[in-house]
Structures are given as structure tokens and as C-alpha cells.
Amino acid sequence: MPFLNGITALLIYQLIGEVLVRWLKLSIPGPVLGMTLLFISLLLYKRVPLALETASAALLSHLSLLFIPAGVGLILYFDALSKEWLPILVTLVASTLISMALIGLSMQQLMKWFKPKAEPNDESN
Amino acid sequence: MSQTELLEIWVYLSTSPLLGLTATLLAYVLAHRFYLRCNASPLANPVAIAIAMLISLLVLTKTPYKDYFDGAKFVHFLLGPATVALAIPLYKQLETIKRVMLPLLLSLLIGVLVGAVTAIYIGKVFGASKPTLLSLAPKSVTSPVAMSIAEHIGGLPSLTAALVVSTGIVGAVFGPSLLKALKIDDARAMGVALGVTSHGVGTSRAFQLSAQMGAFAGLSMALAALANALLLPWIVSWLPF
Secondary structure (H helix, E strand, C coil): CHHHHHHHHHHHHHHHHHHHHHHCCCCCCHHHHHHHHHHHHHHHHCCCCHHHHHHHHHHHHCHHHHHHHHHHHHHHHHHHHHHHHHHHHHHHHHHHHHHHHHHHHHHHHHHHHCCCCCCCCCCCC | CCHHHHHHHHHHHHHCHHHHHHHHHHHHHHHHHHHHHCCCCHHHCHHHHHHHHHHHHHHHCCCCHHHHHHHHHHHHHCHHHHHHHCHHHHHHCHHHHHHCHHHHHHHHHHHHHHHHHHHHHHHHHCCCCHHHHHHHCCCCCCHHHHHHHHHHHCCCHHHHHHHHHHHHHHHHHHHHHHHHHCCCCCHHHHHHHHHHHHHHHHHHHHHHHCHHHHHHHHHHHHHHHHHHHHHHHHHHHHCCC
């Protein structure tokens, strides 16, 4: 039962998110608003119910599976890709790795700069 | 069994969602086994292998993508609730995240800007067409969000969805080694880098490396989706085409 209750709760939050986004004409996607609302609810509730814990663990443990159907959609663009495969490939690889390196460097460096003083047991990494 | 009987079964299967759904799960299960057999080498990325298997299957059986997606859409649909579910790791890591909130937000902003600007400029230099450039711009954002951004700025949503997955695979396969080579070894920094650039596929990879890295990747992916949805239309309007 926990899984069923959990997935139902997640769907309800997504539904609220989708409805609000359309109703208020927001430019953020419904699931992102749903996540924000669930996060606020957890802050108020102050703990994670077992049902949500179970459902989210199940969904997130194989998150990458969920991207497969869209990935297979590459098949629709074989024509476009055969003409533009070089710019697309170079852009995907270069832009992704450049961003990745800069984000990693800035995060690691900024954490050193902004490190709060006298912090107990922070050296866990 | 006669040939007409076989044909009848095939006609049933090719019009029912059962086949597309089963094939998707089976391809992932097999690809995941292969990945574990390769000692979890990032080069044996299960998503990439499963996609390659399914594309080959569709080409060999001459099945239209639409028919396949009729079944696979049940898996695709779960991206929505999975996005909502990110609130849970986010809440659980709240204390750790609060302590590094400012560095995280700044790095996120750098990531969103650099990601969009490099995608459009590199693509332009190498001669990509305008719809392709606009489809590439949200490549680091998780699929459902990326598709709605692409639509908003004039890209092709379904091309974006495919590019998003490819970006995720590139990041998940090469990201951790690149970060290590640059001496970025803090789990929180690695998580943010993976989540912002490679969304859910990068987050899956991060969870394999450590729970903390996964939580930071999941959080960054969610924040990046939000930041991109708000900023990307504006960034794109400032870039020359």
C-alpha cells in the first residue's frame, strides 16, 4: 500500500501543478511547480511519510529508464541529423563538457570562499 | 503454426501498446545487466545501449516510432511524477544544501548562461540551422521542461527531447572522469555539475557514485529546470542569429 499511496500523492501534486500553471499562465512546467509545492508541504510537515519515501525511491532509482522513449525519438530525425550531425555532435559534447567543468570549478571554489567559520564536522567528504 | 496465424499475432502485437512497453523495459533490463557485467563502466551507459537496441529493432521491423511510442508513453509519462518526487531527496538534504546555498545558486546561474551561450555559438560556428540551434539551447534541461521551453522559443520539441537524452548520456559517460581530471572531487560540486548539465541521466549516474552526489544532482536538475524555464527565452532573445 505505501507505494500506491505515494504514487497517488505524487500524481496529485503534479495535477495541482499542471492546473495552476495553466490557470495562472505561468511559464514554468507543471511538474516543476508540483515539486516545489511538495517541497513546501514537506517543510511544513517536517518529515517524509513512508508512502512518499517508497514511491520516490522506486521512481528515482531507475530515473534514466524514463528517458529511453524520448531518446528512441532520434529515429525521427535521421534525415535532419544526417545533414547536421557534425554541428549537433560537436555542440552537444563541447557545450556539455565546458559547462560541466565551469560549474564544477565554480561550485568547488565558491564553497571554499563562502565557507562559514567554525563549522563542526564538515569534513565529511 | 501457419503463416497467416503468425501474421495475425504480429498484427495484434504491432497495434497494441504491449509490445512497445515490454520492449522498452526489456531493453533497459538487458542493457543494465550488460552495464553491471562491464563492472559498471560509464562507457557501457545503459540508456545509450537500450536506445541503440530499440532503434535497431524499429528499423529492422520497419515499425513507425508512433506505434512504438503508443506503448513506451507509459514509461515516458512517469517523468512527470519523477520530477515531483525530487522534492523528497531535496528535503532530506536540506541542511547540507542550506550551508552551500549561495555557491550553489551562483554556479547554477553560470551553468545556465554558459550552457545556452556555448550551445548556440558553437552550433552556429559549425553551421547548424536556426531551428536546430533553438532545439539545442535547452539540451541540458530535463525532457518535459526542455520540450516546453523549445516550443516557447521556436525550436522543435521532439528533436529537443532526443537531444536532451543525448546530452544526458554525454555528461553521464564523460562527466565524472572530466571532473576528476580537473581535480573537482567534492561530491557536492560533482553533483551540481552533473545535475545542471545532464539532468536525470546525470542524476542517475550521480546516485551510483554516492547518495550525497545524487541528492545534489537531483536538486540542481530541478533548480536548473526552473532557472532555464525563466531565463532561457530571455537569453535567447539577446543572442544574435
